[in-house]
Amino acid sequence: MTETTLDPPRVREAMEASSDSLTPSERQLRSVILADYPFAALGPIQELADRANVSAPSISRFVSKLGYRGFQEFQQSLLSELKDSQSSPIELRRTPAGPASHRLTDYVTRAMALTRDLAVRMPPDQFDRICTMLGDPKRRVFMLGGRMSDAIAEFFLRHLRQIRSDVFHVPPDPEAWPEYLLRMKPRDVVVLFDFRRYDAKLAEFAAAGRVRKAQTIIITDPWITPAAKGATELVTVPIDSGTLWDSYVPAFALVEALLVPLAERDWDATRTRIEAWDTLRGRTPGEARP
CATH class of the missing domain: 3.40.50.10490 (Glucose-6-phosphate isomerase like protein; domain 1)
Known part of the structure; x- marks a missing residue:
């Protein structure tokens, strides 16, 4: 009999599941990450700390609450999600505008x-x-x-x-x-x-x-x-x-x-x-x- 392995939850799902245990500063950190997901958290930890107005140790505690052993594992999970995605919002938003006769439709779609x-x-x-x-x-x-x-x-x-x-x-x-x-x-x-x-x-x-x-x-x-x-x-x-x-x-x-x-x-x-x-x-x- 083959054992079934469940896929680990996505980072976004993990953040939502842990919402009740987050402090105000951790909720602010979560908002910053979701604001430019997943790119906001793919740089150095201090860069994310400065952007979210929290300390690097606060980020470490945050990712630990989400079930990750450290910031590096957290980033690896984000990178894995990014590779699995077929297109990013950035690519969609940079689509050239349509013909003049369809500009209203184009803008409403955006x-x-x-x-x-x-x-x-x-x-x-x-x-x-x-x-x-x-x-x-x-x-x-x-x-x-x-x-x-x-x-x-x-x-x-x-x-x-x-x-x-x-x-x-x-x-x-x-x-x-x-x-x-x-x-x-x-x-x-x-x-x-x-x-x-x-x-x-x-x-x-x-x-x-x-x-x-x-x-x-x-x-x-x-x-x-x-x-x-x-x-x-x-x-x-x-x-x-x-x-x-x-x-x-x-x-x-x-x-x-x-x-x-x-x-x-x-x-x-x-x-x-x-x-x-x-x-x-x-x-x-x-x-x-x-």
């Missing part, structure tokens, strides 16, 4: 590929933790974005305000920040959006929030904003569409995906608040939109 990439790379447990943080009525929520990404923050909070109270849009002018920082209490939530061509001011606001013992959710790209240092939750969103412009479609998809469970978390309270909101806007609850 945006859809990026959004699917986000769904794969973001661990479900992290999504659930962020929902729990943002849905806790005892915590205030403060949002801010960069030069372009602040539009995503404002889109998010305009919806979130209809679901719950104490949601604040922090102005980009640092002179206005003391008003909001003085409102912060321990365990309040700071949500920052920052994509490449990063806004240096956001790192300052994130640091000031940590001094107030607020928890930070940083939503950034695979190259990771400087504001991510010490983040409670680090979310890396694919943005490279392979065209002249980065795509924010996955970031908006993430925001919309978060809004659904946040609204349904206590639907009776959400419905009551939306009805009151619409009444104050001068509309009868249930009235058809023009």
Whole structure:
């Protein structure tokens, strides 16, 4: 009788299986690896440590929790996965654009590929933790974005305000920040959006929030904003569409995906608040939109 040998779990699966035992710094390390999987972890250990703002010994403990005997064995497993793959997202994203008559279809296809990439790379447990943080009525929520990404923050909070109270849009002018920082209490939530061509001011606001013992959710790209240092939750969103412009479609998809469970978390309270909101806007609850 021949003994059946089970294939070892893939690194991504091992990271998801160990999610409950990871510390905040290890979860941040996991996010960095998933942001450019598997390439982020194929270089020197110190290079990965610097990128993730953790120590080399922290990486060693992390891979040990995943069941590997060391960083070298961890990398060998990643290389094995890479050899087994038939094509990489990088190759797909660098596909030349189609004929002019099909540019819309081409771009939508690229945006859809990026959004699917986000769904794969973001661990479900992290999504659930962020929902729990943002849905806790005892915590205030403060949002801010960069030069372009602040539009995503404002889109998010305009919806979130209809679901719950104490949601604040922090102005980009640092002179206005003391008003909001003085409102912060321990365990309040700071949500920052920052994509490449990063806004240096956001790192300052994130640091000031940590001094107030607020928890930070940083939503950034695979190259990771400087504001991510010490983040409670680090979310890396694919943005490279392979065209002249980065795509924010996955970031908006993430925001919309978060809004659904946040609204349904206590639907009776959400419905009551939306009805009151619409009444104050001068509309009868249930009235058809023009």
